[in-house]
Amino acid sequence: MSTLMHVSLRQKAIFIPANSISSIQKKGISTTTANFIANLARLGFGVTEDLMYALNQTNPAFQLKLLQKLEEVMGLNKNWTPLVKDWDIPTNESAIDHLMTFFANVFGAKGTTLQCGHIIPARTFPLERYNGCPFCGTPFEFEKLKNYGYGSNLKVLELWTEKDVQTFFEDLLDSKTPLDATQVDSLKILLKILPLPNEVKIGMKETLMLIIDAFLERNQPEKVQHLFTSPTDILRYLWYKHTGFLQIIEPKTIIDRKGKNSSHIVHSLESSAKAILEAYKQLALSYDRKTCVIVARWLTNLPLQAEQMCEMMHPKRGMWVRFIRALRLAEYSKKVGFEHLKKVLDVFYNQNYTVWQGRVDYYRLRADEENTLKLLQQRPSLFARSLFANMLWFGAENTLKYFTEVIDKVPARLVFTLNMYAENYFDKENKRAVKPLGGVNKTIPKNRLLGLYNQKQLETMKQDIENLSLLAVKKRFEKIKNDNKTIFIHKALFNIPISIGDRSETIQDMPAALMGTKFDVEGDKIRLFMQWGEGMKAQHLDMDLSCSIAYDKMTDYCSYSRLSPHGCKHSGDIISIPDKIGTAEYIDINIKELQSGGAKYVTFTCNAYSNGEITPNLLVGWMDSKFPMTISEKGVAYDPSCVQHQVRVTKGTTKGLVFGVLDVQNKKIIWLEMAFQGQVVQNLNTKGVDALLQKLNSKTSIGSLLTIKAEAQQLKIVKNSENADEVYDLKWAANTAAVTKLLVD
Numbered sequence: 242m243s244t245l246m247h248v249s250l251r252q253k254a255i256f257i258p259a260n261s262i263s264s265i266q267k268k269g270i271s272t273t274t275a276n277f278i279a280n281l282a283r284l285g286f287g288v289t290e291d292l293m294y295a296l297n298q299t300n301p302a303f304q305l306k307l308l309q310k311l312e313e314v315m316g317l318n319k320n321w322t323p324l325v326k327d328w329d330i331p332t333n334e335s336a337i338d339h340l341m342t343f344f345a346n347v348f349g350a351k352g353t354t355l356q357c358g359h360i361i362p363a364r365t366f367p368l369e370r371y372n373g374c375p376f377c378g379t380p381f382e383f384e385k386l387k388n389y390g391y392g393s394n395l396k397v398l399e400l401w402t403e404k405d406v407q408t409f410f411e412d413l414l415d416s417k418t419p420l421d422a423t424q425v426d427s428l429k430i431l432l433k434i435l436p437l438p439n440e441v442k443i444g445m446k447e448t449l450m451l452i453i454d455a456f457l458e459r460n461q462p463e464k465v466q467h468l469f470t471s472p473t474d475i476l477r478y479l480w481y482k483h484t485g486f487l488q489i490i491e492p493k494t495i496i497d498r499k500g501k502n503s504s505h506i507v508h509s510l511e512s513s514a515k516a517i518l519e520a521y522k523q524l525a526l527s528y529d530r531k532t533c534v535i536v537a538r539w540l541t542n543l544p545l546q547a548e549q550m551c552e553m554m555h556p557k558r559g560m561w562v563r564f565i566r567a568l569r570l571a572e573y574s575k576k577v578g579f580e581h582l583k584k585v586l587d588v589f590y591n592q593n594y595t596v597w598q599g600r601v602d603y604y605r606l607r608a609d610e611e612n613t614l615k616l617l618q619q620r621p622s623l624f625a626r627s628l629f630a631n632m633l634w635f636g637a638e639n640t641l642k643y644f645t646e647v648i649d650k651v652p653a654r655l656v657f658t659l660n661m662y663a664e665n666y667f668d669k670e671n672k673r674a675v676k677p678l679g680g681v682n683k684t685i686p687k688n689r690l691l692g693l694y695n696q697k698q699l700e701t702m703k704q705d706i707e708n709l710s711l712l713a714v715k716k717r718f719e720k721i722k723n724d725n726k727t728i729f730i731h732k733a734l735f736n737i738p739i740s741i742g743d744r745s746e747t748i749q750d751m752p753a754a755l756m757g758t759k760f761d762v763e764g765d766k767i768r769l770f771m772q773w774g775e776g777m778k779a780q781h782l783d784m785d786l787s788c789s790i791a792y793d794k795m796t797d798y799c800s801y802s803r804l805s806p807h808g809c810k811h812s813g814d815i816i817s818i819p820d821k822i823g824t825a826e827y828i829d830i831n832i833k834e835l836q837s838g839g840a841k842y843v844t845f846t847c848n849a850y851s852n853g854e855i856t857p858n859l860l861v862g863w864m865d866s867k868f869p870m871t872i873s874e875k876g877v878a879y880d881p882s883c884v885q886h887q888v889r890v891t892k893g894t895t896k897g898l899v900f901g902v903l904d905v906q907n908k909k910i911i912w913l914e915m916a917f918q919g920q921v922v923q924n925l926n927t928k929g930v931d932a933l934l935q936k937l938n939s940k941t942s943i944g945s946l947l948t949i950k951a952e953a954q955q956l957k958i959v960k961n962s963e964n965a966d967e968v969y970d971l972k973w974a975a976n977t978a979a980v981t982k983l984l985v986d
Contacts, residue, residue: 245406245434246310248427252409253752253975254401255292255307262298273301280308281398283390284315285882292400314750315881316860319772320822322383323876324813326370329829331805332813334375338365342376356381357817371813372875378783378816380824384875392882393763393867396752399972409976410435414452416444417981418654421745422891423753424978425451425487443468444981447487450478462535466542472550475539476557479564483526485892489557490679496520498679498894503852506920512852526567537573541582550585551594561589610635614643621650625659628706629666633690637702641709648713653984654741660710661741661940667691667699674932676744679894681916684932711949717985718953728947728956729965731974735944738937739984740977745914746895747888754912755977757937760885762832762908763867769828770879770887771847773859774818783816783850784859786826787922790835791842799828800922801850808835809843812876816850827878835905843903844930846922848896855890861900862887863910886912896920899930913937943974946983 249256274297278288288296296304312318325332345352345362352362357379361368366375373380410431413424420428428448432455443449449468456464469475473489480489496517503516528536543550554561565571565586574583588594597616604612614635617624624631624644632640648656665671669691672684691699738757745756754760771786787800788809797806801814812827830843845863849855864870864883872878888900899915915933917925947969951958962968974980 244430246307247314247750248406248409248430249401250311250314250398250751251423251427251749251753252401253396253972254399254405255288255296256401256406257292257295257299259403261300261303262295263300265298267297270297273304277304277308281311282395283882284311284317285392285394285396285884286311287395287397289397289399292398295400315884316772316879317386317389317881319386319775319825319860320383320819321386321770321772321825321877321879322372322380323825323827323878324371324373324375324378324380324815326372326874326876327872328812328827328876328878329810329872331810332367332370332375334366334804339376341365346376373815375813378814380815380817380819382875383819383822384873384877386877386879388871388873388877389880390882391866391868391871391880392884394865395882406431407435409978411438412976412978412982414438414443414448415982416448416978417652417984417986418741419445419447419487419744420978421740422747423745423749426748426891446474446477449474450481450487453478454482466539469539469543471545471553472540472543472561473553473557475536476554476560476564479536480560484524486679488678489560492524492560494677494679495524495894498854501918502849502854502894502896504920505852510852516852526563528568530569533568533570534573536568537570537579537582540570540585541579543581547581547584547588548594551589551592552596554589555594555596556598565589605631605634608635610639614640618643618647621647622652622655625651625655628659629663630688630690632702633688633693637698637705641705645709648709649716651713653714653717653986654981656710656713657739657941657946657984658741659706662936663703663706664939665935667703669696669699671935672928672932674929674936676916681895681897681918682929682933684926684929714946714949714985715953718950721954721985723954723956725954725956725966727959727965728951728967729959729962729969730944730947730951731962731970732944733971734947734969734974735942737943737974738940739943739946740980741940741984746893746916747890747898747900747914749886749888751884751887752975753977754886756913757940758912760865760910760912762865762903762910764865764870765831765833766865766870767830767832767843767903767910768864768870768878768883769830769845769862770825770864771827771859771861772823772825772879773856775823775858776821777818777823777856779818779820781817781851782856783814784826784856785814785848785850785921786811786828786861787846787848788828788830789844789846789922789925789927790840791844791927792838792840796927798922799830802921807838808832808840812878825879827876829878830903832903832905832908840905842930843905844899844925844927845901845903846897846899846925848898848919848921848924850920854893855895855898857890857892859890860887861890861898863901865910885910888914897922897924899925902930902934911937943969943980943983950983 352360372382499520500517790797799809804811897919
């Protein structure tokens with residue numbers, strides 16, 4: 242039940258099993274239920290009427306267990322004590338204080354000796370203002386979370402039943418877009434509890450890997466073979482089990498990231514060479530005989546010609562060579578029953594196969610338009626991915642003519658991607674935001690071939706792409722029989738982008754939101770928070786919470802090195818974590834002060850200052866309330882009822898993370914996730930943030946897609962959901978996997 246509660250909470254609901262609901266109807270709301278709902282409100286949650294009555298039919302033991310789980314999710318038992326007491330009042334510490342303390346410890350001067358062993362000389366840091374050592378950032382004093390429940394906006398939860406769980410499970414399996422980290426975590430939980438439905442189609446290759454893994458963990462290898470359709474599927478699964486990545490990220494990319502993450506501003510602390518060596522060891526392949534024979538059978542039983550298989554293996558040839566050796570496939574290919582594997586290895590090593598992409602490149606570089614475009618028609622998805630570049634290379638008219646003939650075979654998510662990104666791609670002034678596989682977000686310059694075309698020609702290309710993609714989507718909706726007459730579309734859906742290409746790597750344990758979602762700010766202050774190190778032994782582990790403030794002609798920062806810039810206040814830099822309980826940092830952002838100073842945007846970031854990537858289970862987010870948010874005597878400023886959004890960092894290769902942008906003048910926060918390579922906030926390229934925001938703004942909204950559906954299926958849009966045959970509201974949109982069903986293939 243506790244794991245399903247996690248899954249349901251992410252969908253703005255609480256799961257109550259049928260066997261936990263008493264058949265004896267209570268006449269009124271019991272005292273325990275009333276107290277439970279009051280405690281939920283202190284955590285920032287409200288309940289619908291259906292959920293309230295269902296809770297009323299449960300016993301106090303169930304309610305207590307549920308409350309404890311919610312308190313765990315919202316971090317009530319974590320340590321939220323910062324370094325500075327009353328940190329909203331600056332301590333006025335300076336670089337001179339740190340320098341004097343450094344010399345005092347080197348030469349053994351007089352002063353106050355703290356628990357960490359450091360000597361703090363007189364007339365430097367005001368020690369009465371600190372919960373720990375101001376020099377090394379080690380905390381000594383802690384305070385339990387007491388004052389909370391001052392939030393002004395409750396997050397209303399609904400009732401989830403077994404039927405809702407099953408529906409959500411099937412939606413995840415059938416999702417037409419790759420699952421983000423939150424959905425992947427939810428699916429893993431559900432796969433351990435629920436049987437796999439026989440009739441549900443698996444929508445994405447990444448999802449398929451999780452299903453295969455679930456079967457193998459249940460010792461049902463006989464159900465796996467038919468799920469593999471190519472050697473690439475087998476490679477993807479093997480790499481997922483070895484690294485935890487659902488995408489095939491090249492070993493050299495992982496090693497490079499590990500090395501960069503362990504570089505350091507202070508040269509003496511540089512450990513990139515050691516990290517690279519460790520990464521090589523971690524990526525080394527080693528398999529037992531049982532695994533070797535299983536994989537050999539998987540490859541042997543694939544219903545493909547040897548030449549086809551080798552062509553599919555070619556793009557990852559270097560990785561396949563390593564896997565073939567580690568899995569002893571050459572040895573098994575000599576055994577009876579593995580004749581097909583023997584032929585595949587013979588063709589692969591002698592390279593007796595033709596690579597389709599090589600033929601495309603051959604004709605393209607020779608400007609052979611007809612042969613290039615005919616080859617691309619054989620693989621519509623790859624044609625779609627290279628459409629813009631080929632329009633500039635060969636000209637728009639003929640390229641679109643060939644593409645139109647196969648557009649019906651292109652997955653809907655790619656059709657929408659074309660419509661979304663044409664505006665930015667064909668703009669000579671814009672830089673594009675991209676995220677290479679396994680890398681960090683980057684901005685890349687425009688295609689140089691744009692210089693061959695005038696503005697009118699580029700505008701025509703944009704319009705042609707938009708008309709073609711919208712017509713294709715409309716035709717797909719028209720082919721679906723629909724006897725309904727009316728449709729209701731919630732106005733908020735026109736502000737929520739369709740989730741395509743957003744592979745979020747953080748987990749949202751609170752109600753989940755799509756990247757690009759805009760949150761209205763109710764109060765005049767935003768409070769950023771970061772908590773890390775829970776369950777870990779005491780050690781040096783320096784994570785930094787920072788923000789970048791953009792003005793018209795300058796950029797300011799609030800971080801460990803600049804605690805009190807105009808409009809922001811930092812709670813102090815913690816460098817070492819205490820034993821098991823973790824620690825926290827905060828930043829208060831005063832919107833009125835920033836507005837008066839002409840600030841445009843504030844970008845929220847966290848970084849791993851210590852060597853390596855951001856530590857797993859680090860929690861980061863922001864609080865908002867139209868009521869004043871409290872700060873205790875020891876500086877504890879966390880209030881779960883005020884938390885508007887938070888994410889948890891899991892295993893990854895992220896050194897720096899952008900987790901939100903505040904539009905100062907409009908008082909809106911845009912939730913986004915952008916990884917960047919940087920030990921401090923100053924390493925953030927703000928142009929990359931601008932490019933990502935442009936990319937998100939260019940996306941088609943859910944509301945716009947539903948409008949196309951209504952027009953194609955001749956549905957009348959009504960303003961009242963009660964009178965509509967089809968209802969699309971925020972509850973429906975919360976299940977992003979269900980939203981992808983609109984991407985009709």
